Amino acid sequence: MAGQREKPVADLTPNRAKLEHARLEEEIAAHDQRYHQQDAPSISDADYDALKKRLLEIEEKFPDLKTLTGVSSRVGATPAAGFAKVRHAKPMLSLDNAFADEDVADFLGRIRRFLNLKEGDDIILIAEPKIDGLSASLRYENGALVRAATRGDGQEGEDVTANIRTLQHDVPHKLHGKGWPEVLEVRGEVYMTRADFLKLNEAQETAGQKIFANPRNAAAGSLRQLDPSVTAKRPLRFFGYYWGEVSAPLGRSMQESRKRLAEWGFTLNTPVRVCHSLDDLLAYYREIGAQRATLPFDIDGVVYKVDRLDWQERLGFISRSPRWATAHKFPAEQAQTLLENIDIQVGRTGTLTPVAKLKPVNVGGVLVSNATLHNEDEIRRKDVRIGDTVIIQRAGDVIPQVVSVVLEKRPKGAEEFVFPTKCPVCGQPAEREVDAAGEADVRRRCTGGVSCPAQAMEGLRHFVSRNAFDIEGIGEKQIAAFYEWGWIKEPADIFRLPKKHAAELRKKEGYGDTSVDNLVRAIEQRRTIGFDRFLFALGIRHVGQERARLVAMHYETPERWLAAMDEAKDRHGEAWGDLNSIDKMGDVVAEAILGFATRRQSRNVIDHLLKELADVVPPARPVTDSAVAGKTVVFTGSLEKFTRDEAKARALSLGAKVAGSVSKKTDYLVAGPGAGSKLAEAQKHGVPVLSEDDWLKLIGG
Ligand code: IVH
Numbered sequence: 169m170a171g172q173r174e175k176p177v178a179d180l181t182p183n184r185a186k187l188e189h190a191r192l193e194e195e196i197a198a199h200d201q202r203y204h205q206q207d208a209p210s211i212s213d214a215d216y217d218a219l220k221k222r223l224l225e226i227e228e229k230f231p232d233l234k235t236l237t238g239v240s241s242r243v244g245a246t247p248a249a250g251f252a253k254v255r256h257a258k259p260m261l262s263l264d265n266a267f268a269d270e271d272v273a274d275f276l277g278r279i280r281r282f283l284n285l286k287e288g289d290d291i292i293l294i295a296e297p298k299i300d301g302l303s304a305s306l307r308y309e310n311g312a313l314v315r316a317a318t319r320g321d322g323q324e325g326e327d328v329t330a331n332i333r334t335l336q337h338d339v340p341h342k343l344h345g346k347g348w349p350e351v352l353e354v355r356g357e358v359y360m361t362r363a364d365f366l367k368l369n370e371a372q373e374t375a376g377q378k379i380f381a382n383p384r385n386a387a388a389g390s391l392r393q394l395d396p397s398v399t400a401k402r403p404l405r406f407f408g409y410y411w412g413e414v415s416a417p418l419g420r421s422m423q424e425s426r427k428r429l430a431e432w433g434f435t436l437n438t439p440v441r442v443c444h445s446l447d448d449l450l451a452y453y454r455e456i457g458a459q460r461a462t463l464p465f466d467i468d469g470v471v472y473k474v475d476r477l478d479w480q481e482r483l484g485f486i487s488r489s490p491r492w493a494t495a496h497k498f499p500a501e502q503a504q505t506l507l508e509n510i511d512i513q514v515g516r517t518g519t520l521t522p523v524a525k526l527k528p529v530n531v532g533g534v535l536v537s538n539a540t541l542h543n544e545d546e547i548r549r550k551d552v553r554i555g556d557t558v559i560i561q562r563a564g565d566v567i568p569q570v571v572s573v574v575l576e577k578r579p580k581g582a583e584e585f586v587f588p589t590k591c592p593v594c595g596q597p598a599e600r601e602v603d604a605a606g607e608a609d610v611r612r613r614c615t616g617g618v619s620c621p622a623q624a625m626e627g628l629r630h631f632v633s634r635n636a637f638d639i640e641g642i643g644e645k646q647i648a649a650f651y652e653w654g655w656i657k658e659p660a661d662i663f664r665l666p667k668k669h670a671a672e673l674r675k676k677e678g679y680g681d682t683s684v685d686n687l688v689r690a691i692e693q694r695r696t697i698g699f700d701r702f703l704f705a706l707g708i709r710h711v712g713q714e715r716a717r718l719v720a721m722h723y724e725t726p727e728r729w730l731a732a733m734d735e736a737k738d739r740h741g742e743a744w745g746d747l748n749s750i751d752k753m754g755d756v757v758a759e760a761i762l763g764f765a766t767r768r769q770s771r772n773v774i775d776h777l778l779k780e781l782a783d784v785v786p787p788a789r790p791v792t793d794s795a796v797a798g799k800t801v802v803f804t805g806s807l808e809k810f811t812r813d814e815a816k817a818r819a820l821s822l823g824a825k826v827a828g829s830v831s832k833k834t835d836y837l838v839a840g841p842g843a844g845s846k847l848a849e850a851q852k853h854g855v856p857v858l859s860e861d862d863w864l865k866l867i868g869g
Pocket residue numbers: 261262263296297298299300301302303356357409410437471490493495
């Protein structure tokens with residue numbers, strides 16, 4: 169084999185090149201597997217590098233051999249199929265954002281209300297910079313670093329232990345000092361300083377290698393290297409800012425915990441400040457904002473955290489972010505550029521979204537060539553025309569947007585933009601829905617439904633996406649190809665792929681046996697799926713992850729859900745009331761869910777899919793052995809020991825369902841003074857009524 173490889177790439181015939189390329193791909197994938205999954209490499213780093221180099225040389229001469237899933241596409245920050253997955257012991261959450269001062273005031277107000285604090289009660293918050301890098305979780309057992317993972321989707325990240333171990337500073341391999349808990353997960357941000365980033369780019373340029381857009385990309389690209397010896401050469405740093413699983417508390421407050429983390433050898437983000445009021449927070453924000461350009465690293469805002477850990481515990485989480493912290497972002501960065509064209513994109517629900525095609529421009533370190541124009545009314549309101557010079561802005565991770573037009577620079581003869589009334593993809597009418605009050609929706613929608621290729625494909629992309637069915641190896645490109653070949657029209661078709669098309673797929677350009685085997689495996693693995701993911705994947709309007717979870721918890725199985733929907737068709741009566749009683753449910757959402765489940769076309773999609781699946785399992789309830797797990801509870805009247813929000817959050821965390829109205833299915837009504845119609849309703853249905861104290865007794869304090 170080695171002999172064959174020594175033949176200069178220039179002398180290879182296309183056929184020989186193809187054969188060798190396929191073999192190299194397979195060989196490298198096997199080494200990756202041994203290295204990352206089994207921790208047992210069987211060749212030296214130098215030999216591995218030689219294999220990769222040869223592969224890249226072949227691809228350079230025969231670019232057709234490059235595939236999206238291939239080895240060469242995996243280097244850098246793009247999806248790294250080579251990393252093992254790690255399930256986080258505790259989810260890695262994100263932060264809610266505040267932009268204006270009022271948002272910070274609201275944040276404080278919410279906390280005070282939730283905790284029922286009195287006027288004079290002091291509340292301490294820790295303010296710290298928000299580093300622009302990527303988060304990582306470092307797990308220590310008995311003082312030794314055993315595992316490091318990226319955030320991933322928050323539930324599951326990538327195993328980057330070998331890479332993190334190469335960091336020269338900030339990450340102790342063994343904890344210093346004493347008194348650390350047996351299990352300690354330290355969470356923080358991996359980042360690169362500005363100076364190091366510039367130096368790295370210079371070196372990259374000299375070596376003719378990839379230039380990074382900003383320190384964050386450089387940090388991400390450097391950490392997510394399949395070959396840790398590359399990471400080792402990159403100047404990565406780590407700031408600790410919180411923790412995940414810990415077998416014993418780190419202290420009573422952020423301040424105490426930070427002190428201990430520092431003693432054990434971590435670098436914590438600075439400068440921090442202890443704040444007692446809104447004014448303190450805002451003063452810190454402005455000071456850091458003024459220092460922003462001179463700080464050694466990029467920050468995109470500051471973070472405020474409630475200091476007391478018992479309060480953090482009580483405040484808990486909403487969906488994916490803690491109630492006890494928020495990120496106060498710095499204002500967006502703006503730039504001027506030429507609007508070259510306006511593209512109309514068609515989304516999953518048929519919405520036509522205008523996208524500004526821009527002359528590429530650098531906005532705060534990122535090259536921007538697309539920006540959203542939101543919708544037809546916005547284009548008219550801002551009077552945006554093709555050929556205009558426009559001001560665009562980007563704030564954090566949001567999609568850049570067109571803010572306004574520089575009218576003085578408008579070329580003569582620029583014409584008003586005419587928004588299409590037909591779908592640019594399928595040609596069917598695009599309409600604006602009018603609500604009961606005669607108000608037209610801002611969105612113009614293609615009326616084609618899944619018969620419109622754009623909607624069908626977007627729907628399928630959503631279906632396989634990470635928070636839905638999460639089918640690895642099927643992304644945008646594969647969906648487009650499979651759709652074009654007529655293989656998939658609806659979700660169920662994806663599960664028919666292994667039997668119907670795998671053999672054919674093996675023969676297609678760019679799909680080797682290994683990648684088809686992996687694809688088939690990925691599909692087969694998902695024949696068992698959580699009901700919440702199942703519901704979210706359907707792409708029902710207004711049903712995001714959180715609502716999907718609530719609905720799934722309520723009905724538990726697709727069969728029960730569908731039976732209830734059939735019963736609720738009359739839109740009054742018990743089943744309809746039951747649907748409406750689910751938390752976060754309103755008429756519009758209930759209607760969307762009911763409509764989806766009962767309309768012929770979408771019901772077929774569900775039925776076909778269910779036939780392909782082995783098991784759709786009820787979503788896990790947080791705590792199953794509590795007295796109220798699985799029970800449906802309604803709160804009414806004024807509560808004295810808790811705020812309503814806190815009581816609700818507590819009930820949910822104990823595995824109860826919280827409903828907004830009383831029905832026969834309600835298990836308990838918790839009624840405080842001033843309870844009205846709900847109390848009467850409960851008495852009518854014979855639902856047990858509890859006082860706040862009864863409730864506390866029931867849940868154990
Ligand atoms: S605290 C449970 N503190 O910002 C709360 N996050 O937008 C955990 N980040 O995913 C986050 N600096 O990657 C926290 N001082 C800081 C931070 C920080 C940067 C990142 C972190 C997080 C993201 C949320």
